[in-house]
Amino acid sequence: MNTTIPPETVMLLAALLFVLGIAGVIIRKNIIFMLLSVEIMLNSAGLAFIIAGAKWAQPDGQIMFIFILAMAAAEVSIGLALILQIYHQHKSMDIDRLKEMNG
Amino acid sequence: MDTIFYITAAVSVFATLMVITRHNPVHALLYLIVSLLSLSVIFYLLGAPFAALLEIIIYAGAIMVLFIFVIMLLNLGKETAKQEKEWLKPRIWVGPAFLSLIVFAELFYLIYTSVPETNSAIQTVDSKMVAVSLFKPYILAVELAAMLLMAGVVGAAHIGQHKKSNLHRFLKETDDL
Numbered sequence: 001m002n003t004t005i006p007p008e009t010v011m012l013l014a015a016l017l018f019v020l021g022i023a024g025v026i027i028r029k030n031i032i033f034m035l036l037s038v039e040i041m042l043n044s045a046g047l048a049f050i051i052a053g054a055k056w057a058q059p060d061g062q063i064m065f066i067f068i069l070a071m072a073a074a075e076v077s078i079g080l081a082l083i084l085q086i087y088h089q090h091k092s093m094d095i096d097r098l099k100e101m102n103g
Numbered sequence: 104m105d106t107i108f109y110i111t112a113a114v115s116v117f118a119t120l121m122v123i124t125r126h127n128p129v130h131a132l133l134y135l136i137v138s139l140l141s142l143s144v145i146f147y148l149l150g151a152p153f154a155a156l157l158e159i160i161i162y163a164g165a166i167m168v169l170f171i172f173v174i175m176l177l178n179l180g181k182e183t184a185k186q187e188k189e190w191l192k193p194r195i196w197v198g199p200a201f202l203s204l205i206v207f208a209e210l211f212y213l214i215y216t217s218v219p220e221t222n223s224a225i226q227t228v229d230s231k232m233v234a235v236s237l238f239k240p241y242i243l244a245v246e247l248a249a250m251l252l253m254a255g256v257v258g259a260a261h262i263g264q265h266k267k268s269n270l271h272r273f274l275k276e277t278d279d280l
Contacts, residue, residue, distance in 0.1 A: 065154050066233075083173060085263070
């Protein structure tokens with residue numbers, strides 16, 4: 001299968017998805033949506049690795065994608081456990097309720 | 104083949120845009136699944152069939168199910184959507200959206216003014232090459248990833264457990280979930 005998609009275009013798609021993820025993290029106040037946006041950003045990073053691997057016809061890009069996948073799985077399980085605890089303690093998904101941490 | 108790529112890219116960008124603007128968490132999750140599936144098609148078109156399968160199985164299959172479980176567990180529904188509608192006003196999202204647009208413009212500029220390269224066709228990297236590379240030079244990283252997943256499981260089990268509250272019975276809140 002030979003496609004003639006220029007790698008820059010795919011990189012541009014990855015950049016667009018990454019920026020959408022950043023915007024999602026900034027504009028939402030709900031913690032679940034922020035975690036979803038972080039997932040979008042991780043995914044676009046994976047896309048950038050895949051296109052880099054495809055451009056040079058090397059498997060390293062896909063291997064980095066697999067590691068990103070494993071990292072995302074671990075991160076999501078921890079993040080969702082934290083969200084459950086926050087909801088039980090504050091009865092709200094508002095990120096501003098965590099101001100008491102003085103971070 | 105190129106047309107399929109551009110259509111799929113448009114679908115994925117649109118679905119991602121819907122994810123960050125929906126009020127209802129379940130709707131956002133469904134749009135994210137659409138976005139992941141279209142990204143998987145893009146991976147396949149780029150000659151990475153193994154990554155495309157992993158994207159569907161692990162991301163759309165496993166991680167999204169975790170999100171759905173949490174949303175069901177927390178009983179997020181219409182009230183959350185109403186609250187989100189109050190939170191997501193143009194006054195709030197215009198500034199960050201503009202800043203993100205600036206970042207995207209910079210990325211656009213950097214990507215398109217990079218070094219001009221030879222126009223090489225994209226070649227398929229099949230799963231055999233990935234497997235050989237994964238279990239020969241990257242074997243240490245695979246074991247480290249296994250330890251990371253183990254730490255994730257233990258950490259989630261520890262953080263997720265409910266501590267018994269030691270409040271006096273008069274101080275206890277009456278609404279039980």
